[in-house]
Amino acid sequence: MKGALYVIGLGPGDAGLVTPEASAALARCTDVFGYFPYVARVPERPGLTRHASDNREEIARARAALVCAASGGRVAVVSGGDPGVFAMASAVFEAVESGPAEWRALDIQVLPGISAMLAAAARVGAPLGHDFAVLSLSDNLKPWDLVLHRVRAAASAGFALALYNPISRVRPWQLGAALMALTEILPSETPVIFASAVTRPDERIEVLTLTEAAGAPERADMRTMVIIGTAETRRIARGNGHSDWIYAPRSVGPLPA
Amino acid sequence: MKGALYVIGLGPGDAGLVTPEASAALARCTDVFGYFPYVARVPERPGLTRHASDNREEIARARAALVCAASGGRVAVVSGGDPGVFAMASAVFEAVESGPAEWRALDIQVLPGISAMLAAAARVGAPLGHDFAVLSLSDNLKPWDLVLHRVRAAASAGFALALYNPISRVRPWQLGAALMALTEILPSETPVIFASAVTRPDERIEVLTLTEAAGAPERADMRTMVIIGTAETRRIARGNGHSDWIYAPRSVGPLPA
Known part of the structure; x- marks a missing residue:
């Protein structure tokens, strides 16, 4: 299976503010990476590995997610709110720019969320x-x-x-x-x-x-x-x-x- | 039935970016007000009256929606994107401030959307x-x-x-x-x-x-x-x-x- 990486916004907290697009992408993923409280919002299920990490580890987390996607995983990187506003999207692209050339060929999609x-x-x-x-x-x-x-x-x-x-x-x-x-x-x-x-x-x-x-x-x-x-x-x-x-x-x- | 007014953001266009909260509110409404192309995104159904109007009529539209809510309607005012970003929420509150005192007692809720x-x-x-x-x-x-x-x-x-x-x-x-x-x-x-x-x-x-x-x-x-x-x-x-x-x-x- 070809790898892919979705940078997903979970919205501010209420389940009614998670977009159907985000929910559908999460349902298809093999791995989810993020800060503890955001990963905790993604329900456990067979076939999904959850990788929670601390607040200050954004670039390390982004790299781990990219490695996972490059090896064929369907990977979600989750943020609260919108991933493009002081959240994981910038960290992922920073990691891509400074990483191996093959990461530039990955299918990376940013899925917007309701911003805080x-x-x-x-x-x-x-x-x-x-x-x-x-x-x-x-x-x-x-x-x-x-x-x-x-x-x-x-x-x-x-x-x-x-x-x-x-x-x-x-x-x-x-x-x-x-x-x-x-x-x-x-x-x-x-x-x-x-x-x-x-x-x-x-x-x-x-x-x-x-x-x-x-x-x-x-x-x-x-x-x-x-x-x-x-x-x-x-x-x-x-x-x-x-x-x-x-x-x-x-x-x-x-x-x- | 007590009236209520929901100022709803429909997101940029894709159905996958309409929040479950917005969809649920629309399913409960008796009346929906908005600019033609946004109202067209709310499916017709029995019990729902759609009031579409032109682009430049924001205050008149807001007042009509408030009149409807004050008379007991469950009213949606729809915007594309987020209703609080250059959209109908400000117009609704402008209309409230300059309108009859009873409008201040209305249940008005702004439901955020994925902004453009x-x-x-x-x-x-x-x-x-x-x-x-x-x-x-x-x-x-x-x-x-x-x-x-x-x-x-x-x-x-x-x-x-x-x-x-x-x-x-x-x-x-x-x-x-x-x-x-x-x-x-x-x-x-x-x-x-x-x-x-x-x-x-x-x-x-x-x-x-x-x-x-x-x-x-x-x-x-x-x-x-x-x-x-x-x-x-x-x-x-x-x-x-x-x-x-x-x-x-x-x-x-x-x-x-």
Whole structure:
């Protein structure tokens, strides 16, 4: 059997958000590679070998999956959310580029998934309904000065922000620093959404103001998606215990001064 | 029966990319509202009334759907791709905010879909695998100066770009102008992807250099997603008639000069 490698997005967690395409590909695979909690979402069955590994081993995992596919396996590499957004697709192609020439002839397909940012946005309304920028706040793979430069540049130009990897035990201060920098650019009432474990049983979603968020970055954790609005972002108060709706209007005024 | 309104993303076109959650919600609805080609993707069945309307009638469509839900209907408002990305979710909440107070008490849920940008990115590799910005090139709802300012600001800060609404018969020159502006910021060999009708039978995907794309913006049309890389974007030549893979590496060097 000719080998193949599918880079699959499992969506944010709810089974109702796994695409039929992803489910069908997983049902045909001989091997699945990924970070422990994502591999655990693929049910065991005869004929499927599950290879779970730790969070920081992306390139090693990608290479192991490519070796398996090159030897004839039908291989899945799974990510949460979408595999093309701060996930395994880039790692697989990095491994291909630096690997043996034969890997370039492999049948590699990326199967998109519901991204964490869009699932989080949907929970509160449409905060990413107009122009927005997506960035990782991790300074493991790029310098912190560059992270902060991009946060400032995007907010100054009027993009809403979706922040991946906002905080972790080894990166405890970066989210607070980014939010503080934004208080110099955006109105203090700008909505900030901390959306944790979206669509999972322990989902927790908070809508704060920018000032509140900058004072409490520890309310986010590794599983939190942070969405930051713009000066245009609207907040619809609903009353009666309903949570507010947050959305980006479709039209924007002239250039900020 | 209590009314409800679901703002549903149908994904880019392939049935394998419609989430089970979206399919289940559509199966329960009494009414579906949307732009003609999206409504056409929801099969007719007894008990379902389909309300198709033209492209430019987003607010009128949102209001009609809200009236229907407020009178007890179980209503779907459908978009292609994800409903929260330049689609109907923002229009629905705009209509709610400017509408009667009772609309704020409605059960409104946004059900995410596979966005056109992530489906397009998946087709060529992982060009949105690191920081990126998403913007509409349409100057119908924001001034052209602001569009161009955002394109320049995002590219200058090192974001890849995903451009919605790149071109149409009434907006024929804006994509060329944006690409020309980018030639002053990005290397001439920066990959540009024109991805049309992604996952549909007439899908057409071209990978050009920035120089080539700036000289041929007419190769895009209303159904094209335009993705523009950065100075870091990698292109893996594969040979033997295989199309190249394009991806964003996971790590980035220090601040651009």
